[in-house]
Amino acid sequence: MNTPIKKRILALAIATLGATPLFAYAQAHDAHSGHTAMSASSASAVDAASMPGMDHSKMNMPGMDHGAMNMGVQDSGAMNTNSTSAPKPPEAMPGMNHGQDNTAPTAPAHDMGAMGQGSGEMDHGTMQMQGGTAPPDARDPNAYSDGYTLDSGKYSLGPAQRLRMSDEHNFGSVWFDRLEYVRAGSNEGLAYEGQAWYGGTYNRAVLKAEGEVANGKLQESQTELLWGHAISTFWDTQLGIRFDHGQGVPNRKWLAFGVQGLAPYWFDIDATAYVGPSGRTALSLSAEYDLLITQRLVLQPRVEVNFYGKRDEAREIGSGLSDGTAGLRLKYQVTRQFVPYVGVEWTGKFGQTATFARDAGERARETRFVAGLSFRF
Template sequence: MIFTRHPSRILLLALASVGMNAALAQSHTSHDSHDGHGASASPAAITAMDAVDAMDDHASGSPAPMNHGAMDHGSMKMDSGSAAPADARDPHGYSNGYTLDTGPYARKDISALMMSDMHSFGSFLVDRLERVHTRDGNSIAYDTQGWIGDAYDKFYLKAEGDIERGRVGDSRTELLWSHAITPYWDSQLGLRVDVGSNRPGRNWLAFGVQGLAPYWFEVEATGYVGEQGRTALRLAAEYEVLLTQRWVLQPRVEANLYGKEDPDLGIGRGLSSAAYGMRLRYEFSRQLAPYVGIERNQRFGRTASYVRGAVGNAGETRLVAGLRILF
């Protein structure tokens, strides 16, 4: 039935068969003469086959086939002699690789592009800048940290303290070198300096870890070694509860322990003080978020005795309002 409707198909098929046989014969001849390097089909065979395909496409209504011979794949080439460097993080260790001969990236080495973890970044966070209201009066408290570095190594600057009546009451400043030990944890090593008005200063060697614990708790654990055999340990943890995309509730707890009594600063041995509370903030953006909150500050042990002798109260509840700023 098919050949009755298309009598010319028999002739075309015969021509295609003859052309293919001639191409095969030529291919075998070329194979013998060039020792394994094959040759392409003859132009006559390709023309006959294209004519049959064109007739089939015309009968079925499909478009003509693409001429793949018009595509030029020679513009991209690979140098097989390129080798990986000794340090995979070195962007200059790859000598060759893929190159483009045409286009806007002509003759540029693609493999020399730097990965994202090879760049240096920086950030500065004012986690707490707040007005504190207590029974004894008002003060300003701050807690900031900034860093600069790459994905593996960073330099941190941390500062925390309070200001009363225009003077710095207690402040802690740390300069730390941070190194990634796991995807979620960094080790830290550096110096801590404590200063305050009408109080002797203290210098410490600091070492610890900082990162994300399971269930996304942000944790800091830092040990300190000071002069005259003084030691200390600071633990802090916080968590962010997303009530909505803009309302965030942030519980927080911090504890300070000392290995030696320091009467000049009113600090006893063991668990000295702890602060726990929560803050509710509204994020106009990730860079700016006002908040309000409540916090309990409590002294323990010998430190509580020193505080009672000075102000008569070892614990206080604070109402706070402030800003969280990210640069």
């Protein structure tokens, strides 16, 4: 076979292969158009009325008025992309009125006021979120008061009996931190220290008392009547008077100002300054800490020191650091309100106060063994 014939055969094969996809697409398009008899070579548009199952005028879809939908200049009936003839007028397509307004009609507003609760529907017209009078079927606010109401009813409480928060009530407490038997060498006696208070959360009256009893007599005592005011969660300021009593010595009166509370790391602190007649001044500091060995067994170290601004020979007190006490008490908490204990403490007198004690035949240092009880109510 010569070369010209081969070239013709090759060109025919290429043309045949290129036309095959177009032919297949035309068949698929004709099959899809089916009953509409839309031919790929047809030059005229098909009327929508001749398309069974596509009668838009009989499609009753609420809120979807196809007659008012403007599809633009494209005729939905002219579905043949190969058509070269002019589109069919919109009037020829029933149910597809393109000649009306371009904007879609607004759906009718839902009348929520016509939806009654009796029929399971909601009447928004009568609903009020707040304000106004309560509905007739509302719950009675005094239904569970058993007749006790503020202003009316079987047992009217009146405005004087209104409910009050906890910080508006007054409470009271008595606390004896030390009520103990003391033995030092051949000497023995009793000692006490405690306080009582009554009042509210922020303001209260406070009574502090401590002293020693020997041979059935009150040897010495210190009593304070204070007004306590809370300045923070753990601290109170205290302002008032102090009265000192002693066996065979003159009494003393002081103006007291101090703070009492719980320091960081759970140290109980009590610091008070005093001012008395004739220019006398004093300062008392005490601190204690509860070291929990178990949930009930507690070891409590305690330290107390006293300073005086001037010498008081009548009471055998010197200026500066006068005396101090350090002790350990092992406590067992039967309850929080009832705590027996045993312990030991060391007392000492310093400076001129120690000199007064030695001149009177007393020891400036001594060790004491104690056994007692802490309680509160």
